[in-house]
Amino acid sequence: MQINNEAFITQKTFRVILQAMSHPGRVYTLSQESGVKSRESESEGLMLILRTLLDHEVGFCVIGKEKEYLETTISELTGCPVKDISDADFIIVSDCESKGEILKARRGSLEYPDTGATVIYVVEFLNDMDNGKPVALLRGSGIKDYITIAVRGLGKNELSHIKEINSEFPLGIDCIFIDSANRVMCIPRSTRIKVK
Amino acid sequence: MGYVAVKGGTEAIENAGKLLTYERIKGNSEPLGVEQIKEQLNFLVDRVMGEGSLYAPDLAALAIKQSAGDTFEASFMLRAYRTTLPRVGYSIPKSTKEMRVIRRISAAFKDIPGGQILGPTSDYTLRLLDFELLNDSKGKREECIRELFKDIEPPAFSLQPFPESFPRVIEVLRKEGLLAEAVGGKQPAVNNQNGIFDMTRQSLTFPASRSAAMQTMARGETGGLLLLAYSNMRGYGDIHPTIGELRVGYLPVKIKHPHTSKPYTIGEVKVTEAEVIAKFTAKNKKPKFTLGYGLCFGHNETKAISMAVLDRAMQAEEPKMASENKEFVLSHIDGIESMGFCNHYKLPHYVTFQSDLDRLKKAQEETRAESLESGVRDEV
Amino acid sequence: MKFREWLDAQEHRRQKTEAGREYNGYNFAFIDEGAKKEIRRKILKAVAIPGYQVPFGSRELPIARGWGTGGIQITLSVIGPDDVLKVIDQGCDGSVNAVNIKKFVSAVTGVKTTTDTLEAAVIQTRHRIPEERMTEGQILVLQVPYPEALRTVEPSELETRRMHGEADYSRMWLYLFEDIVKFKEISIGARYPVMVNGRYIMDPSPIPRWDIPKLNMAEALFLFGAGREKRIYAIPPYTKVEPLEFDDFKFRVEDFKGASCMRCGKKDTFLDEIIDDATGSRTYLCSDTGHCDKVLEQNGDGGTCGH
Numbered sequence: 001m002q003i004n005n006e007a008f009i010t011q012k013t014f015r016v017i018l019q020a021m022s023h024p025g026r027v028y029t030l031s032q033e034s035g036v037k038s039r040e041s042e043s044e045g046l047m048l049i050l051r052t053l054l055d056h057e058v059g060f061c062v063i064g065k066e067k068e069y070l071e072t073t074i075s076e077l078t079g080c081p082v083k084d085i086s087d088a089d090f091i092i093v094s095d096c097e098s099k100g101e102i103l104k105a106r107r108g109s110l111e112y113p114d115t116g117a118t119v120i121y122v123v124e125f126l127n128d129m130d131n132g133k134p135v136a137l138l139r140g141s142g143i144k145d146y147i148t149i150a151v152r153g154l155g156k157n158e159l160s161h162i163k164e165i166n167s168e169f170p171l172g173i174d175c176i177f178i179d180s181a182n183r184v185m186c187i188p189r190s191t192r193i194k195v196k
Numbered sequence: 197m198g199y200v201a202v203k204g205g206t207e208a209i210e211n212a213g214k215l216l217t218y219e220r221i222k223g224n225s226e227p228l229g230v231e232q233i234k235e236q237l238n239f240l241v242d243r244v245m246g247e248g249s250l251y252a253p254d255l256a257a258l259a260i261k262q263s264a265g266d267t268f269e270a271s272f273m274l275r276a277y278r279t280t281l282p283r284v285g286y287s288i289p290k291s292t293k294e295m296r297v298i299r300r301i302s303a304a305f306k307d308i309p310g311g312q313i314l315g316p317t318s319d320y321t322l323r324l325l326d327f328e329l330l331n332d333s334k335g336k337r338e339e340c341i342r343e344l345f346k347d348i349e350p351p352a353f354s355l356q357p358f359p360e361s362f363p364r365v366i367e368v369l370r371k372e373g374l375l376a377e378a379v380g381g382k383q384p385a386v387n388n389q390n391g392i393f394d395m396t397r398q399s400l401t402f403p404a405s406r407s408a409a410m411q412t413m414a415r416g417e418t419g420g421l422l423l424l425a426y427s428n429m430r431g432y433g434d435i436h437p438t439i440g441e442l443r444v445g446y447l448p449v450k451i452k453h454p455h456t457s458k459p460y461t462i463g464e465v466k467v468t469e470a471e472v473i474a475k476f477t478a479k480n481k482k483p484k485f486t487l488g489y490g491l492c493f494g495h496n497e498t499k500a501i502s503m504a505v506l507d508r509a510m511q512a513e514e515p516k517m518a519s520e521n522k523e524f525v526l527s528h529i530d531g532i533e534s535m536g537f538c539n540h541y542k543l544p545h546y547v548t549f550q551s552d553l554d555r556l557k558k559a560q561e562e563t564r565a566e567s568l569e570s571g572v573r574d575e576v
Numbered sequence: 577m578k579f580r581e582w583l584d585a586q587e588h589r590r591q592k593t594e595a596g597r598e599y600n601g602y603n604f605a606f607i608d609e610g611a612k613k614e615i616r617r618k619i620l621k622a623v624a625i626p627g628y629q630v631p632f633g634s635r636e637l638p639i640a641r642g643w644g645t646g647g648i649q650i651t652l653s654v655i656g657p658d659d660v661l662k663v664i665d666q667g668c669d670g671s672v673n674a675v676n677i678k679k680f681v682s683a684v685t686g687v688k689t690t691t692d693t694l695e696a697a698v699i700q701t702r703h704r705i706p707e708e709r710m711t712e713g714q715i716l717v718l719q720v721p722y723p724e725a726l727r728t729v730e731p732s733e734l735e736t737r738r739m740h741g742e743a744d745y746s747r748m749w750l751y752l753f754e755d756i757v758k759f760k761e762i763s764i765g766a767r768y769p770v771m772v773n774g775r776y777i778m779d780p781s782p783i784p785r786w787d788i789p790k791l792n793m794a795e796a797l798f799l800f801g802a803g804r805e806k807r808i809y810a811i812p813p814y815t816k817v818e819p820l821e822f823d824d825f826k827f828r829v830e831d832f833k834g835a836s837c838m839r840c841g842k843k844d845t846f847l848d849e850i851i852d853d854a855t856g857s858r859t860y861l862c863s864d865t866g867h868c869d870k871v872l873e874q875n876g877d878g879g880t881c882g883h
Contacts, residue, residue: 007604011656014616018654019713021623022797022812053620055613057397089617110741112401114621114630141626141773142812144793169775170741174624188624190773190812206675254579276638282608397614399631399806402734523733533804536641540721543643543673546666546848547703547863551784552765553849554830562760 010052017049017176020186025138025147027126030182043122045182046092050078053118054090059083063102064095091119091173097155103165105173113170116189119162124153126179133196135159140191149185151177163193220264233257242466242494243267247531248274249396249415251465251493268417268535275415275532288450288459292469292491293361297445302365304440304473310362315444316495365441366471369485376477376484402523409510409526410503414492417531418499424529425502428509428519435508437472437488437501444468444495468492470500474508486511605652606684611635615653615808619799622810627772628740629723634806644677644702646801647719650808651681651700654715654799660688662696667704667846667863674702691866703766705787707845707867710796712813718781720802723809725769725779745777748820756825768827771818772811780817786829786846791817837862840871 013030020028030045054060056079062070063085070092071082085091085104093102108116127150128134134148136159151159154177166172172189187193221227234241234257244256248271256274263269299315302308369375393408395415400408413421428435446464453460470490476483488508490500505519512520519525528534603609611633618632637645655661661681665674669691677700678689690696693706700717710716726736729747739745748769755763767782770791780791781800791798791811798811811817819827836843838859845867847860862868 007609008657010609010613011605011654015654015656018616018619018623018797021620053613053617055610057610057614058617111737112631113625113628113741114618118617118620141815142623144814170625170628174620190624190626206679209672209676254583272636272640275636279607279636396635397633399633401631402737527733532636533641536643536645537721537804538642539640540642543702544666544671545703545782547784547846548766548782550847550849550863551786551830555761555763555765558831559759559761559763 006051009048013048013052016184017052017186020176020184021174021188022142024140024142024187024191025128025149025185027128027183027185030178030184043178043180045178045180045184046094046120046122047077048182049120049176049178049184050074050080050090050092054078054080056080058089059087060090060092061085061088062092062094063098064093066094070094088117091117093119093121093158096121096123096153097158098161099155100157100161102158102161102173105165107165107168107171107173110171113172113189116171117173119173119175121151121154121158121175121177123151123177123179125181126151126177126183126185135196137194137196138187138191139194142188143191151185152179159193159195162187163195166191166193228261230254230257230261233260239495240265240267242496243418243499244270244274246493246496246499247271247415247417248278249493250274250278268531271417272532272535285451285454288452290448290450292443292447292467293364295362295443295445295447295467295469296464297362297443299444300362300441302439302441304438305365305368308365308441309368317497362443364471366473366487369440369473373482374485375473376486400526404522404526406507409507409522410489410491412526413490413503413506413529416499416503416529417534418496418502420529420531420534421502421506422498424519424525425505425509428505428517433509433512433517433519435474435486435488435505437474437505437508439501440471440473440487442468442470442497442501444497466494468494468496468500470497470504472501472504472508604657604685605655605681606637607635607649607652611649612653615649618808619650619653619810622799622808623797623812625776626812626815627776627778627809629802629807629809632806632808634803637803639677639680641804642721643673644700644719645803646805646808647700647702647717647803648677648681648801649803650717650799650801651698652684654717655681655685655687655698657686659697660690660695662690662693662699662866663701664699664704664706664864664866665702666848667706668865670865691869693866703782703784704846704863705783705790707862707864708870709790710794712795714796716796716798718783718798718800720779720781720800720805720807722767723779723800723802723805723807725777740776743775748777752820752822756822762821762825762827769820771820773815773817777820778809778811784830784846785819785827788817788819788827789829793817832860835860837868840868840875842868842871 016028016030020026030048054074059081060074061083062074074080075082085101086106088106091102091105102119105117105119106115108114128148130150130152133150135150137146137148139146162173162175166189169189174188175186177185234253237260240260241253241256244260244267245251245253247267248256248259252274255277256270259270259273263273297313299317300310300313302312366375393405393411395408395411400412427433429437445467447467448461448464450459450461452458468491472488474486474488476485486508488504490503490507492499492503506525509519510522510525515521605612614633618630622628622630634646635649637648639645639648661678662669663674663678663681665671668674681687682689693699693708693710696714698715698717699706700719702719705716724736726739726748729751730736730739752762766784767779768785768788769777770780770788772778780788793814793816795813797813800809821827830846832847834843835847837845837847839861842862846863848863850859850861852859
């Protein structure tokens, strides 16, 4: 068999995301180097996730700083076409907050809720507490009792937006957060959020 | 002992495979050449290519040899091989006007533009066993071919040049405004990529688009398609088809040249195309004929006509019969899937059966009945 | 190009199907990376919407539809070179089908295999959940023949989609009620429908009722793959999974009436019933052979899987 490096990198990355999606609120670390980082502003972890999940069969868009630059880079890297926010399978929030744009994301239909978008937030730092304080408390599938999270840098209304979008389960979006230390945390639509 | 799991089976599986080969090779006759299969069992090769959804006569012939003529197994091998091939690109959609026709008939009109061409068909042969074939030989074949072409002048000297392309019969109807363009039925918006559904990449969901339906039927099992189409023809449905045109021939396959982007012909595929004209609708006030379309790999008229009939049947606005129900038709015509599932019942089901036994015993205790005729839920 | 020439050019990617298989030229884990990407995206959606069936573009494998192709596609999409794999059919590591799948996956990935439930990172199974409780980080991949629990009451996919969408499950409850009227018991043996996370009715695959409680608030992740029907669904860890039941007609697991495994002596496992051809007498053996071996070993008998 061919030992294909890309195949191994994406497999490892996928397994971390899968664990994170299965355990909402828990922080996991992506262990490998992505090798593609042409600008300091680019998140290495983000590129790992995108290489693992994006291709020409889905569409994406970027909200936030360096929108055009990132859209071009990502499209070239993955072959994934850029789409309008209301039609994108993946939405990348490059600057910690969407300023309400995220409310336009696709939420899926009752028959096919899986067509709801996946949103990837690039944030500063992920933890269970920040300065001794959590920003939110999560409950739901994948969480034993409850878990607290702290997302440094995330826009203050962002969690409320997500909560609003996901208020009509099974419709909604599934969120992946990636921080500057290549750490990842997920909030799928099945998670109930209590903002502190 | 009774029902326990079949274990330690590694050696047994390998020996079973060897025995299967032995059954194919144990006779005294000459080994069957792939070339022979390709050239002399052409209908079988065509069928396997269609159901295996890979146009590769040599590989299909190999699969037929390896599977000892089991069409399900042969198509399956072709389909499994197909998945491992990289996708290089998409061909450019082309009108079948460009078909290099070897057979072309219409049941709707006696005279059609370009004329009827009977071509190779068994339609008017007497199905009598030809015992002469028992003494087949190369010499006899050559003689037969000489006999066949002896009175035919080479095309260069014939009076009428062979036309480059044939106008389609239904175009005549279309020009006169007798044809309804798209018949009702719900057209879904979901799961469309670049306007055309790709059933090798996407999961069929319902309501299915027409392109999804066409692709599913094109790789469907001939017998399965025929069964459903026949049910409609007999009366479980009422589209009353007339064959507007049936064509067999070779279609050029064109792709965009990767550098120049100009169309570039990479080869041709033999196909059978059927267009059936069916009962008219009165939608939008003016009554018009409706159309059903079928196209499949190789020379397989039964399949193309069945496809066309089902295509039309599935456009029913209020499906009542099995053949009119898109979900029913498209979910049950794939030979590879249905064959696989049918045969999986040979796998052990000890656990589910144990579970059912427990329920049955309990139910018997509860009802104190002597025996129960039914009630055990069919399980996998 | 002539067929022979073409074939020779394909030499590097030819599959040898006879004994001593080689898979040179095939991608790691057989299916191409594009297909894996799609399956991975669908798995994440399945985890995000517990119990909901996500459609996926199921690929053909050299193994027949209905023989575990959904499970295999999931396993091939999640597994990595460092993982340890266990495959069981009817609870048994050594059954023909399990051996076949294990050989295939291990040949195209090079992963190590085990019969020990707790040692495996990924377990693929048909019809059983191992007796030993799996732990966090482990993945159980279940092969599914019929992904739709509502198919018993409604043949149309369009309609069952609507029923799931609106959580309109009245017909399922009516079915159970009528069953009780007829048999004074819920007659469903294996494949007992469950409610996942209080929202979706789900088919747990044809596991016995014995295994249903193991799905509830489990530590491991359950992934379900139906290759022929082209559906993937999931139960994340710590998710409420309840069998459908009435207050006065409770769900019950299989009753072995105090029988024990004649090999390891356990009374608290799912048992295979063995009928002696000559005497007609009944004896029992553990269905989970890996666990049975472990118990024997712990008892100091050091047996191997052999029944």
